Amino acid sequence: MTTATLTIDLAALVANWRVLDGLSGGSVETAAVVKANGYGLGAGRVARSLAHAGARRFFVAVAEEAAAVREALGPGPEICVFSGHMSGDTDMIHDLQLTPMLNSIDQMLRHVEALPGHPFGVQLDTGMNRLGMEPAEWAALRDIALGQNIQLIMSHLACADEPDHPMNAQQLQTFREMTDGCDVPRSLSATGGILLGPDYHFDVTRPGIGLYGGLPFEDAQPVAHISLPVIQVRDVEPGESVGYGNTWLAEAPSRIATVAAGYADGIHRAMGPKTSLFVGDEACPVRGRISMDLIGVDVTHLTEEPKALELLNAAQTVDMLADNAGTIGYEILTSLGARYRRRYTSA
Structure with a gap:
């Protein structure tokens, strides 16, 4: 056989999730990010293994990615879409029972008009200037959003892989200012945020790269x-x-x-x-x-x-390869092509 073999260790994946779940704390729900086809390793197989381990909430980047995850998981587990409710997504959001993380006033209007009563989340911009409502937008919509079927309020840290970076504390303060008093689960931390400690954990953490064996989770098992x-x-x-x-x-x-x-x-x-x-x-x-x-x-x-x-x-490791290429482990994993013969192993 002349095809290269990519072996995905599902037992290591689950072990990494369990460690990060323990670091998140007993009162915090630990979700899982399975976007980009499970960071290149197969979203369906990855999601199913993590669901068996106890994960009940999953995140994808766009609605189209959710189909493989829903097929693998069936009804029940929540699948959140970082890009929100884009034009043309309504049928997928309804049929696959997705939770769009709304990013703007326009998305909020689109969602409540197209799918009244359908659950959603809200993404806030706390300084990264990438996705999410800015403080003024959120202030204008906050009461309306909280009166609907809102499931989660989240933001994203820009520098969580640098624990001493002042941006972390700045975003934490902004997030608290924007969300304190909201009786809705909150989420700020991916892998790096989990490692920053309990102040950053809130109600839901959402590890990504750490599940797949990458930094900044130095104790991760290779997957x-x-x-x-x-x-x-x-x-x-x-x-x-x-x-x-x-x-x-x-x-x-x-x-x-x-x-x-x-x-x-x-x-x-x-x-x-x-x-x-x-x-x-x-x-x-x-x-x-x-x-x-x-x-x-x-x-x-x-x-x-x-x-x-x-x-x-x-x-x-994947991060050693990334250093050799002048990039990051995320890019190495998500660049793995379609020609590999894929093997899945588990305990």
Whole structure:
């Protein structure tokens, strides 16, 4: 088989949720963010595993993402849509029983006119200037919203992965000023906010990247593992090059394995110079440029010719790969392509 294998450890995913649930506190509901197809790992399988563990509220980015989650979960668990009630979403919101997180006066009007009585949430802007009602908008709509079937009031922290950043305390204060006195569940924290402590937890936390093994949750168990099959191993003489552009020249006789994967599979070209593949704990450096479908890897030092090499494993985490590419773990996970043979494991 020449297709790379992406193994998703559902037991590790559930373990990460349980730890973050414990950190959130006994009186706080811990939801789960499964947007972007469960951060690239399969929203349906991810959501179903987390629901079995006890999660009852899930978040997606847009209404179209909710179909796989609702199919996996069936009726009952709440599915919240960060983008709110967009034009054209009414049928999906009704049929899939979604909870749009309304972001503006226009969305509020659209929702109550199209689906009177249907539950909704409200998203507030506390300084990130991305989504949500600003203080003046919320002040104008607050009494109207609280008189409807409102389920949740939320905002989002811009700098939660930097615990000492003054923006965290500023947004916390703004959120309290905008929501104190509202007899509605409140939510401010994703993974980073959970780690900031109880002042940021309110009634509902909504971890995302930490569930999937990424920073800032340093104690997370790795969830994604990638193995790349070796197509060919060849001898390269001193002075010969490997890959496009002659960017690597052999200084000594070398054995180069060509593996079946590349940037079409989310293995970013930029990570090549700093990245190795592994046989267990044995590092095998990438040689030459990562191309669309193929990568050259130095296996000269191995005593046996490998049949496969690992890209993501205990020795090289998703955030290490992200550092190699000059990006973040979120982008690595959500860039994983459609060609992988996906395997799900659980305890």
